[in-house]
Amino acid sequence: xxxxxxxxxxxxxxxxxxxxxxxxxxxxxxxxxxxxxxxxxxxxxxxxxxxxxxxxxxxxxxxxxxxxxxxxxxxxxxxxxxxxxxxxxxxxxxxxxxxxxxxxxxxxxxxxxxxxxxxxxxxxxxxxxxxxxxxxxxxxxxxxxxxxxxxxxxxxxxxxxxxxxxxxxxxxxxxxxxxxxxxxxxxxxxxxxxxxxxxxxxxxxxxxxxxxxxxxxxxxxxxxxxxxxxxxxxxxxxxxxxxxxxxxxxxxxxxxxxxxxxxxxxxxxxxxxxxxxx
Amino acid sequence: xxxxxxxxxxxxxxxxxxxxxxxxxxxxxxxxxxxxxxxxxxxxxxxxxxxxxxxxxxxxxxxxxxxxxxxxxxxxxxxxxxxxxxxxxxxxxxxxxxxxxxxxxxxxxxxxxxxxxxxxxxxxxxxxxxxxxxxxxxxxxxxxxxxxxxxxxxxxxxxxxxxxxxxxxxxxxxxxxxxxxxxxxxxxxxxxxxxxxxxxxxxxxxxxxxxxxxxxxxxxxxxxxxxxxxxxxxxxxxxxxxxxxxxxxxxxxxxxxxxxxxxxxxxxxxxxxxxxxxxxxxxxxxxxxxxxxxxxxxxxxxxxxxxxxxxxxxxxxxxxxxxxxxxxxxxxxxxxxxxxxxxxx
Ligand code: SF4
Ligand code: SF4
Numbered sequence: 253x254x255x256x257x258x259x260x261x262x263x264x265x266x267x268x269x270x271x272x273x274x275x276x277x278x279x280x281x282x283x284x285x286x287x288x289x290x291x292x293x294x295x296x297x298x299x300x301x302x303x304x305x306x307x308x309x310x311x312x313x314x315x316x317x318x319x320x321x322x323x324x325x326x327x328x329x330x331x332x333x334x335x336x337x338x339x340x341x342x343x344x345x346x347x348x349x350x351x352x353x354x355x356x357x358x359x360x361x362x363x364x365x366x367x368x369x370x371x372x373x374x375x376x377x378x379x380x381x382x383x384x385x386x387x388x389x390x391x392x393x394x395x396x397x398x399x400x401x402x403x404x405x406x407x408x409x410x411x412x413x414x415x416x417x418x419x420x421x422x423x424x425x426x427x428x429x430x431x432x433x434x435x436x437x438x439x440x441x442x443x444x445x446x447x448x449x450x451x452x453x454x455x456x457x458x459x460x461x462x463x464x465x466x467x468x469x470x471x472x473x474x475x476x477x478x479x480x481x482x483x484x485x486x487x488x489x490x491x492x493x494x495x496x497x498x499x500x501x502x503x504x505x506x507x508x509x510x511x512x513x514x515x516x517x518x519x520x521x522x523x524x525x526x527x528x529x530x
Numbered sequence: 531x532x533x534x535x536x537x538x539x540x541x542x543x544x545x546x547x548x549x550x551x552x553x554x555x556x557x558x559x560x561x562x563x564x565x566x567x568x569x570x571x572x573x574x575x576x577x578x579x580x581x582x583x584x585x586x587x588x589x590x591x592x593x594x595x596x597x598x599x600x601x602x603x604x605x606x607x608x609x610x611x612x613x614x615x616x617x618x619x620x621x622x623x624x625x626x627x628x629x630x631x632x633x634x635x636x637x638x639x640x641x642x643x644x645x646x647x648x649x650x651x652x653x654x655x656x657x658x659x660x661x662x663x664x665x666x667x668x669x670x671x672x673x674x675x676x677x678x679x680x681x682x683x684x685x686x687x688x689x690x691x692x693x694x695x696x697x698x699x700x701x702x703x704x705x706x707x708x709x710x711x712x713x714x715x716x717x718x719x720x721x722x723x724x725x726x727x728x729x730x731x732x733x734x735x736x737x738x739x740x741x742x743x744x745x746x747x748x749x750x751x752x753x754x755x756x757x758x759x760x761x762x763x764x765x766x767x768x769x770x771x772x773x774x775x776x777x778x779x780x781x782x783x784x785x786x787x788x789x790x791x792x793x794x795x796x797x798x799x800x801x802x803x804x805x806x807x808x809x810x811x812x813x814x815x816x817x818x819x820x821x822x823x824x825x826x827x828x829x830x831x832x833x834x835x836x837x838x839x840x841x842x843x844x845x846x847x848x849x850x851x852x853x854x855x856x857x858x859x860x861x862x863x864x865x866x867x868x869x870x871x872x873x874x875x
Contacts, residue, residue, distance in 0.1 A: 392571075393719060491562055496859055
């Protein structure tokens with residue numbers, strides 16, 4: 253059985269309950285009190301001590317509103333034909349998104365890890381075994397989503413465990429439990445996929461045609477790594493949420509790189525033999 | 531109300547312009563999240579470029595002496611230089627690597643598993659095998675040179691080792707140690723490295739070879755050791771490997787394209803082009819033309835050794851710059867397979 257998250261950004265209200273619940277349950281230290289001045293997001297990014305991060309996306313639109321627009325009607329019913337061909341998107345939108353480790357199906361971090369510290373556990377989650385990791389730091393640039401960092405005071409690498417300990421006791425992860433709007437859903441991946449499709453269909457029917465699921469192998473984003481066990485319902489381009497459009501599995505190039513190196517070795521060997529011949 | 535055009539004051543050509551978001555470069559896409567990098571840069575410190583460099587020198591020195599011996603070279607001073615250089619490099623390498631770990635006392639966890647798809651795991655094993663095999667060959671050399679004393683058990687048993695066989699056995703692992711560091715950084719999500727995945731191994735291996743050759747010829751020239759013929763062969767091999775290195779650097783820069791910008795611009799670009807391309811490859815190539823001379827040989831060797839270090843250091847630094855640039859990541863992780871139609875964008 254594979255478990256995962258489905259984070260529906262369309263109902264997220266940016267309360268950061270998940271961030272706090274995660275920090276509390278996993279006893280993660282605070283990251284300081286820096287103010288970014290960009291938005292209400294002063295966490296900025298995922299790290300070894302921040303396993304849930306709520307992004308605050310102020311999303312001004314590129315389209316211009318033309319014509320005489322009834323803003324009340326616009327807000328009440330988006331399906332209504334708007335005068336002058338205006339679109340709801342023209343109002344702009346404030347989007348929130350609770351980011352987390354994607355628990356990749358073919359996880360680059362797991363393939364990179366030289367100690368075998370990063371494993372897939374019995375719930376098919378990508379898990380860093382803290383008693384094995386020796387802090388080599390190779391998983392950090394390997395992850396295509398920038399999820400992992402090495403915690404300086406500790407020396408080891410950390411990331412979301414998908415609350416392995418809670419799952420073992422039959423509990424859902426702390427963030428999903430704390431989320432007041434069910435933006436974060438936890439469950440079996442297949443079930444979550446069904447729910448995601450349903451929700452996207454619903455959104456399309458209501459006129460939000462830009463909604464899509466990020467993290468499935470077929471659509472959007474994750475061709476190279478076989479999809480994610482943490483999926484997201486997004487309303488805008490992945491880049492807007494600081495997600496790469498088509499993350500790739502770096503280890504895919506291993507064979508090419510090795511073959512090229514062997515060829516280079518043959519050429520260099522021949523060159524040295526030529527210089528020293530006879 | 532008649533037709534009015536509403537435009538949010540902060541919108542100009544799709545670029546957001548507020549006090550917090552000054553408009554920057556017109557070519558930049560209006561994308562991303564407050565310019566916060568979507569991926570993380572590597573956190574390796576000074577030990578890693580020094581190791582990449584030393585490991586390369588050891589690898590090159592060993593492979594060169596082994597091949598030369600197989601081709602019939604009998605110069606003992608040359609063999610000694612090669613073996614001792616490799617020994618020193620291979621004794622320092624693990625120390626540097628362990629120092630760089632976040633938890634150095636757990637280094638042995640690297641040896642609990644073999645992972646074919648992880649260049650760092652394979653590198654650990656390759657380095658272990660190479661260091662031990664070449665170390666035994668060097669120990670046997672030391673015993674024969676009388677460095678371990680004459681009449682003791684240790685000296686006698688090391689002297690009895692089949693040093694030639696050990697050298698030949700170590701050679702493939704030596705090649706591996708020279709190349710894998712390039713493949714290691716190439717198999718990450720850092721755009722500038724990943725883009726050049728195919729050429730990274732050959733580039734590092736060629737540089738390993740030229741720095742290994744230079745280390746040997748430096749020692750021989752400095753001490754006034756070695757036969758004239760060996761020195762000439764070394765010079766020939768150095769010239770050829772520097773030419774190959776130049777070609778690989780050029781091909782890599784071409785291949786990196788727009789993602790190679792960190793290596794081409796700013797202080798880093800100056801260090802790379804000045805220290806590696808001009809100082810570490812072209813200048814020694816010029817110095818090594820014509821008849822073999824001691825002074826010019828020494829200068830060329832030093833330049834190649836410095837250039838080899840700058841090459842690795844610059845490429846590792848460039849990886850940081852590349853990972854810090856959101857646009858590099860976004861444009862690199864791209865495929866026209868997104869279910870977003872134009873009008874929604
Ligand atoms: S998102 Fe990054 S850390 Fe999470 S499983 Fe994928 S590669 Fe590993
Ligand atoms: S830092 Fe730890 S988890 Fe990451 S690759 Fe190294 S050993 Fe594995």
